[in-house]
Structures are given as C-alpha cells and as structure tokens.
Amino acid sequence: MYAAWSVGDVPAVVACLHPDVDWPEPWSGGRVRGQDAVAAHLTAQGLDLRLTLRPLEVRATGGGLAVTVHQVVRDTDGDVLSDTTVLHTLTVRDGLVGRLDVGEPPP
Template sequence: MADFDHRLVLIAAYAAFNARAIDAALATMHPDVNWPNGWKGGRVIGHDAIRAYWTQQWEELNPHVEPQRCTTDDDGRVTVDVHQVVSDYAGHTLADEQIQHIYEFENGLIKRMDIQRI
C-alpha cells in the first residue's frame, strides 16, 4: 500500500482518537493490533483490549494528539511526529511534549504502534 494510503488511515485514526470515537479509531486497526499502553506501561492486543484501555484512560486523563509530520522508512514503517498534550479533567496540564508514534501496517490497517520519546 502506498504512503499516501497510510497517511489517510493515520489522519482518520488521530481524528477519531481526539473525538473519542473508539469504533472509528478501531476501524483503522487490524483485529490483532499490538498497541502500547502509554499510560501504565506494557502492551494491549486487539480491539477489545484497546477499547478497555482507552475507556479507562479517558475516565482519568484527557489526552489530545496532533500529528505534525509523517515519514516512511525503507521497511515500510511510518513515523509520525506528534504534539501530545495530556490534561486532567480539572484543566491541569500533565504533559505537553513532542513524541513519535511508529506504525506498522498489514493489509492497509494499523498492525502495531510504538511510542518513542524525542
């Protein structure tokens, strides 16, 4: 699949995440997606696990991620430079940082995501 298609998938995924539209976000992911638990550590596998992770996370935190730049390496992994702001529901900013999300795709869907601090 071309880079352009991957970028469209990622744009849809970020928009859905920021809108708290879990079903729309999961539609961009492979059923066996491997996802980092950036909140408490470890990884979650599959749609049900991501749904549970995000639902629990959003009860306590209000993260917002804005993709800034997207590149693809020779192995087809897509790196997205992201501006991430995490607040609590009292309006206190807990994190305001630039990070990288690194994606692997399978059949046009997100198969794996990793977080890299920069």
C-alpha cells in the same frame, strides 16, 4: 485516526486498527493486543485523561509510518499534565495499524 483519538471516538480509532493490533499501555509499561483490548484501554483512559494529538510530520518507513506528534495530556478538570512531542511508529498490516510504538522524536 488522530482526529478521532483526540475527541475520544474509540470506535473510529478501532476501525483503523488490525484485528490483532499490538498497542502500548504506557502507564503500566505493558502492551495490549487486539481491537477489543485497545478499545477497553482507550475507554478506561478517557475516564481520567483527555489527549490531544496533532500530527506534525508523517514519514513512510519500510513497513508503515513514522509520525511526529504534538501530544497534550489533560486531566478531567482540563489541567495540563504533559505537553510534549513524541514519535509514533506505526506498523501497517493489511492497510490497518498492526502495531503502535511510542518513543522520542528525532532531533
């Protein structure tokens, strides 16, 4: 999923998602729900931003995965807007990502 996300392959990302996925929309602070809504969000995001996401550590949790991710956000000119490490908490439903939460990585 992360390799596809980093190259803007929205259909490949969506193929990893549960039909009723709950996904963050960080710029508004809200969330989007469902594969079509996530696809629209990622497509729109790709018009202005280029994300590079590299998993650094993956840990199993009770209902999914905790993934420490090196995240670089660039504008369309390639200028770095953000270079940070984040924690993605993935809830798994029926073998697919049912929810993504983004937070601070553990110390």
